[in-house]
Amino acid sequence: MSGTNGVAPDVTTESPDVAVVGAGPSGLTAARELAASGLDVLVLDREWEAGGIPRHSDHTGYGLRDLHRVMNGPAYARLLAERAVEAGARVRTSAMVTGWAGERSLDVTTPEGRIRVDARAVVLATGARERPRTARLVPGDRPPGVMNTGQLQNLVHLHHREVGTRAVIVGAELVSWSAALTLREAGCRTVLMTTEHPHAESYAAFSVPGRAVLRVPVATRTRVTRIIGHHAVEAVEVEDLATGARRTVPCDTVIFTGDWIPDHELARAAGLDLDPGSKGPLVDNALRTSRPGVFAVGNLVHPVDTADIAALDGHHVARHVRDYLTGVLPQGPGIPLRAEAPFTWVSPGLVRPGAGTPPRERILLWSAEQRLVARIEVTQDGRRIARRTLPWPVSPGRVFRVPSSLLSGADPHGGPITISLA
Amino acid sequence: MNTRQMRYGPLPVERVDVAVIGGGVVGAAVARALSGHDLTVALVEARCDVGDGTSKANTAILHTGFDAKPGTLESRLVRRGCELLGDYAATTGIPVERTGAVLVAWTDEELAALPGLAAKAVKNGYDRCEIIGAEEVYQQVPALAPGALGGLTVPDESIICPWTTTLAFATEALSRGAYLLFNTRVEGVEPPSGTAGDAADTVLRTSRGTLRAGWVVNAAGLGSDVIDGLFGHTRFTVTPRRGELFVFDKLARPMVNKIVLPVPSSRGKGVLVSPTIYGNVMLGPTAEDRDDRTDTSTSEHGFAFLLEKGRKLMPALLDEEVTSSYAGLRAATEHGDYQVFLDAGQRYLVLGGIRSTGLTSAMAVAEHALGLLGEAGLRLDAKATLPDPPRMPNIGEAFPRPYQRADLIAEDPAYGTAVCFCERVTEGEIRDALASPIPPADIDGLRRRTRALMGRCQGFFCGVEVEGRLCAGVARANREHGEHGDTEKTGEAQ
DSSP: OGGGSOOOTTOEEEOOSEEEEOOSHHHHHHHHHHHHTTOOEEEEOSSSSSSOGGGGOOSSOBTHHHHSSOBOHHHHHHHHHHHHHHTTOEEEOSOEEEEEEETTEEEEEETTEEEEEEOSEEEEOOOEEEOOTGGGTOOBOOOSOEEEHHHHHIIIIISOOOOOSEEEEEOOSHHHHHHHHHHHHTTOEEEEEEOSSSSOOSOHHHHHHHHHHHOOOEEOSEEEEEEEOSSSOOEEEEEETTTOOEEEEEOSEEEEOOOEEEOOHHHHHTTOOBOTTTOSBOOOTTOBOSSTTEEEOGGGTSTTOOHHHHHHHHHHHHHHHHHHHTTOOOOSSOEEEEEOTTEEEEESSEEOTTSOOOGGGEEEEEESSOBSSEEEEEEETTEEEEEEEESSOBOTTSOEEEEGGGGTTOOTTSOOEEEEEO | OOHHHHHSSSOSOSEEEEEEEOOSHHHHHHHHHHTTBSSOEEEEOSSSSTTOSGGGSSOOEEOOOTTSOTTSHHHHHHHHHHHHHHHHHHHHTOOEEOOOEEEEEOSHHHHHHHHHHHHHHHHTTOOOOEEEEHHHHHHHOTTSOTTOOEEEEETTOEEEOHHHHHHHHHHHHHHTTOEEEOSOOEEEEEOOOSSSOTTOOEEEEETTEEEEEEEEEEOOGGGHHHHHHHTTOOSOOOEEEEEEEEEEOGGGGGGOOSEEEEOOBTTBSOOEEEEOTTSOEEEEOOOEEOSOSSOOOBOHHHHHHHHHHHHHHOGGGGGSOEEEEEEEEEEEOSSSSOEEEEETTTTEEEEEOOOTTHHHHHHHHHHHHHHHHHHTTOOOOBOSOOOOOOOOOOOSSSSOOGGGOHHHHHHOGGGGOEEETTTTEEHHHHHHHHTSSSOOSSHHHHHHHHOTTOSTTTTTTTHHHHHHHHHHHHHHHHHHHTTTSOOHHHHHHO
16 A cells, blocks of 8 residues: 555654544444543544534434434434544544554544554444446446435535436435435436346335335346446446346436445555455454454444444444453454355354354344345354244345344354355 | 636637647647747647547556567657656656566467567667566566466566646646647648748638647647648548556555566557556556547447456456546557658648557657758747746655645645545645646546546545535636636637
8 A cells, every 4th residue: 555655754643542443423433432431532534524424314214223313314423423522532534544554553644744643452434335337347438427325415415516307326225215315305306226136125115115205117137238428428228137138218317326345445454354245354243353453343344234233333342442452352263154145245254252242142144135034044064053034034235134142052162154044 | 828718718829830739648748849949839639638538548658669660660759758758757747657567478379479579679779678487477476367488577667647747748838838729629721822932821720710820730649630631631540449448446556566468469469457657457458449539438348358358367356346447549540650741841740640659759759740840941949948847746656645745734734634535635736736737627637637536436435525626626717817818608609
């Protein structure tokens, strides 16, 4: 990484007990809990304002599981930031961590200068982003008007700017409907939602009324194969996956939604072990990464679950950070936790006996396919240790949660544990 | 001239001594060289910015010329241009990284071709190539796929920022008094009749009005044959050759510390893997002859071809995310060499068929062009004093960037305020670009000057912020210069 090279001599140094990178729900919650227990906590966020993604998600539904109330995104973001500051955490915005200067030492660029943060423990809470059109290898022309939900919501909610009048949304998951709502607010009609899956993947509770109210046609088993338009988007080419037939859908805006990838640059730069499925840092049930004293929380490790679940990671990690600071170190290498297809990742990816339960006593999984009946099987060393049918379906585009009690029969000295669908 | 007159309204000048058609790297280099003399010079460009065509979308390599066809004009000018541009880059701060290249042989046939290539390099005046065994190939590029049989090193092949290069030439031309005329498409040409005596000018009918020129240099790249035709010639035909490329995430950069070249075949130079000056890894280009001179779209078959090549060359690369993909059009002709012709009667010079090597050779092409023009009678009196060459902002990774420089941030906190996080572009750099002598006209122009928005998130986090700053900057410039020119409306109406 270019950003990790030598620091000029006139750099100021900060030495907090804990540095938290990222002031979204998980980072702010971790900061609040750690500061409340008397530790010196420094939160670093590159944006000019704390709060993370909920800042520009101007719809309700935030705070349910962590704050036991429901509020809109911006209010939730503000409240989490206020609570962290009230608890004594220092929240520093416009502070971009550019690399590592040591095991738990960070290089930071701020308007006040370059800073080195030598912390005793580091919590990475850098979140996730949607894969842009380029990373999805969609060819064609490259006009403006093609963006992710993040940019769309930023544009409409924070900057109150206009978008086009006819949009195609790529994806039909929870975030895709959120994009449709934002488009409607901006006076832009969604002419088509495309998904490669045979069903719209969002909760029926959202997508059924969503379809009725927003009147959005959903084309299942389709994909966008080309973007057309020199100076502005004129159309997209959509392929029917079953027949291979292609048609042109006129539009002036294309929103690529979902398909999350963790913002893992710092984790990669540190050389932390990665989870090959989620591409986030590999963590154990205490949210410890492979480097002692470095923890990872939120959608960086499970891209992506809802904001309240991310926030509760912050709650969970606080105890383990305190333990680390008092000298408690992980025992043993831990047992790898794996998931079989159609699951693409499982979090945590490592179970350490004796480290307690994972956050909310749940194992999180991501599926590439829909299964209306979720019959879960857990095996270790060729032995089935649990089997249970869960009363909620497996759907792509949202996290599938399994009680961690299903792992209680595992042999602490045994080999990898595998979760699969029977 | 002010920045508004560059782009909008009637042309700020009626007659110049020399008009250079085409604001790509070659045209900008020629305008820069000419404007060092007592001449009025105009750089006439159809698009809204310099370097907005072939010069912006190429492999961005500063070539040694080791593999050129010996004895050609291209061979000579690439060799000379490489020296000139290397020195100029050091003076002006154009980002260059001396990575070196290794040409990899995958078959016995390719292995057998290496000694011939080394001998050809010597004929081209380059004697530092060395043939190496497979083991050393893997030492140099450990991430390479298995199966390499050997290689040829080219220690002086380098990577360079093509955007800053063109911009530096144009910025210096401007500071030397040249007119930069953007949004000025040449639609008709009335060459000097020959009967009107020595003083007769060429009349260029453009989308912004008429420009008279004593001499005309055609550096119109993809359109050079069309302009040549307007002068009444049919000497070559440009067939746009589309090259599609992938740019991989910066996290892939440690895998590729050298330019990895294939052994050239009759079908062209082939697909290479190269570090970029911005800290990414590039894979490409494809080579596909097209008809449409404006179609820079990417294609499914192009992507499929690149993925297949990537898997064969460096499978680990494909585990990383693709940050961007683009396509450029090279101005290929039916001839094997640059198409340079001077017509003394018409006082007209064409610099055509300058393909992917044009970035490297541009300064030598300009030197050559001035020689030809001088011989044909253009008076070239060096200006008594010239302004210092510009010092360009560093947007490469070889030297510290503003966000890393405690000294700069201490002087001006705007260099410590990140706006585009993925590329680590600061408020100060965006402000500077908007206030620069040739400010950007659109988001692509800002990207080429600062790197803003070219990173892995493609605008997810900062897109709106960056666009807002561009709009505000452009609006400010138009307000400030509004009273000097006509209204924007007039400019668009023409």
